[in-house]
Amino acid sequence: MRIKPEFSFDNLKIAFAHLKITDLKRMQKLYRLMNYPFLVMTGVFLTKTFFQFGLSVKEPLKRTVFKQFCGGESFETCQKTINKLGSYGVSSILDYSVEGKEEENIFEATMMEILNTIQKTGKNPLLPFAVFKVSGIASTSIMAKVQTNGILFPEEEKQFDAARARFFLLCKAAANSGVKLMVDGEESWFQDITDSWMLEAMKLYNKKEAILYNTFQMYRTNMEERLKDAHKKAVTGGFYLGAKLVRGAYMEKERKNARRMGYTDPIHSTKEATDNAYNNALNFCVKNIQQISLVSGSHNELSNKKLAELIDLHGFERSDVRFYFSQLYGMGDHISFNLAKAGFNVAKYLPYGPVREVLPYLGRRIKENSGISGQISREQILVKKEIFRRKNLKIA
Numbered sequence: 101m102r103i104k105p106e107f108s109f110d111n112l113k114i115a116f117a118h119l120k121i122t123d124l125k126r127m128q129k130l131y132r133l134m135n136y137p138f139l140v141m142t143g144v145f146l147t148k149t150f151f152q153f154g155l156s157v158k159e160p161l162k163r164t165v166f167k168q169f170c171g172g173e174s175f176e177t178c179q180k181t182i183n184k185l186g187s188y189g190v191s192s193i194l195d196y197s198v199e200g201k202e203e204e205n206i207f208e209a210t211m212m213e214i215l216n217t218i219q220k221t222g223k224n225p226l227l228p229f230a231v232f233k234v235s236g237i238a239s240t241s242i243m244a245k246v247q248t249n250g251i252l253f254p255e256e257e258k259q260f261d262a263a264r265a266r267f268f269l270l271c272k273a274a275a276n277s278g279v280k281l282m283v284d285g286e287e288s289w290f291q292d293i294t295d296s297w298m299l300e301a302m303k304l305y306n307k308k309e310a311i312l313y314n315t316f317q318m319y320r321t322n323m324e325e326r327l328k329d330a331h332k333k334a335v336t337g338g339f340y341l342g343a344k345l346v347r348g349a350y351m352e353k354e355r356k357n358a359r360r361m362g363y364t365d366p367i368h369s370t371k372e373a374t375d376n377a378y379n380n381a382l383n384f385c386v387k388n389i390q391q392i393s394l395v396s397g398s399h400n401e402l403s404n405k406k407l408a409e410l411i412d413l414h415g416f417e418r419s420d421v422r423f424y425f426s427q428l429y430g431m432g433d434h435i436s437f438n439l440a441k442a443g444f445n446v447a448k449y450l451p452y453g454p455v456r457e458v459l460p461y462l463g464r465r466i467k468e469n470s471g472i473s474g475q476i477s478r479e480q481i482l483v484k485k486e487i488f489r490r491k492n493l494k495i496a
């Protein structure tokens with residue numbers, strides 16, 4: 101039997117080999133700033149206001165948070181990063197991160213850009229998946245209305261049909277070129293529409309293998325049940341289930357909306373309950389891997405370790421393409437690079453788009469990495485340790 105290499109998320113040398121000391125110092129400065137919630141909130145507010153009044157703060161943003169969490173403004177500017185990550189065994193997932201618009205011409209333009217990423221993905225082995233958000237190609241207010249059985253005006257109906265057509269066109273384009281395509285999970289008040297479209301598309305295109313992947317946000321109380329139900333449908337319908345697991349990024353917004361509208365909070369009441377649901381879902385997917393292909397999107401060390409152990413325990417090859425670990429660019433490097441070095445499949449989301457348009461995405465990353473979330477990331481400590489380690493060894 102082949103010996104599988106041990107790995108540890110504490111191996112700083114592997115975790116940060118792709119970064120120069122200047123990168124690490126820039127990250128350290130950024131983390132320091134992000135640890136002041138008041139400063140972060142003021143910064144986010146001022147940035148939005150400046151953009152609204154046509155004042156450009158693009159350059160300072162580009163040199164700081166954008167550089168940390170995004171690959172570039174266009175696909176072409178991401179290429180260097182894709183190659184760099186690839187040389188350490190880490191793949192990329194191009195993520196055109198424009199979201200939250202409500203105009204038809206922007207939806208069309210976004211769809212064209214996603215088609216472009218699907219095409220680029222098909223041509224580059226360092227890009228194992230393409231991804232998109234339905235909010236980039238569809239009006240979420242109309243989707244929300246449909247989800248609650250609201251009556252659409254004729255114009256809204258036309259827009260809804262056009263959005264659905266865009267969705268299926270993307271799925272078809274991916275299937276025709278054999279490119280694996282993931283759809284992100286978003287807010288619960290329109291997610292049911294995405295889920296039903298996705299199920300329909302998987303039935304059509306996942307007959308021979310999982311080409312399309314839906315997202316399961318495990319912070320939602322009904323998600324374990326939904327995952328099992330989707331699996332059952334795949335078994336009875338004779339198709340493969342592509343499942344991307346995440347905990348979920350919209351907790352505050354979800355809780356606030358539930359309070360405001362007076363319905364039961366759809367999110368688990370504790371972090372522990374979300375963690376349990378996530379880890380149960382990992383177990384479920386590995387146990388049913390004959391019918392499921394899994395992408396685990398998480399920066400949680402225990403969940404990543406758990407999946408790695410499950411893969412080994414069940415005797416699967418670490419390079420089995422039905423298992424992928426995924427982290428976001430600029431985050432979780434100690435996890436990504438150590439897992440990749442140990443032979444597991446790892447792909448990082450590489451967001452790109454015009455600086456102004458990726459602000460909602462950047463806002464979420466800033467909150468996650470700042471004192472606002474109360475979770476000063478372990479990564480910040482690791483970066484500090486790595487700077488110290490290199491200084492001692494006099495490594496640039």
Ligand SMILES: Cc1cc2nc3c(=O)[nH]c(=O)nc-3n(C[C@H](O)[C@H](O)[C@H](O)COP(=O)(O)OP(=O)(O)OC[C@H]3O[C@@H](n4cnc5c(N)ncnc54)[C@H](O)[C@@H]3O)c2cc1C
Pocket residue numbers: 283284285286315317319346347348349350351367368369370371372374396397398399400426427428449
């Ligand atoms: C590759 C990748 C793709 C992603 N795609 C999506 C996506 O499509 N849709 C999406 O919504 N998010 C997505 N995310 C973000 C993800 O949902 C999480 O917000 C983020 O990764 C933090 O969770 P974690 O698993 O890394 O670990 P942790 O840091 O251990 O967990 C933090 C998460 O736990 C949950 N949580 C925290 N406190 C509580 C509480 N008190 N009660 C209940 N739950 C709590 C929240 O979901 C919070 O985000 C993605 C993340 C990655 C890495």
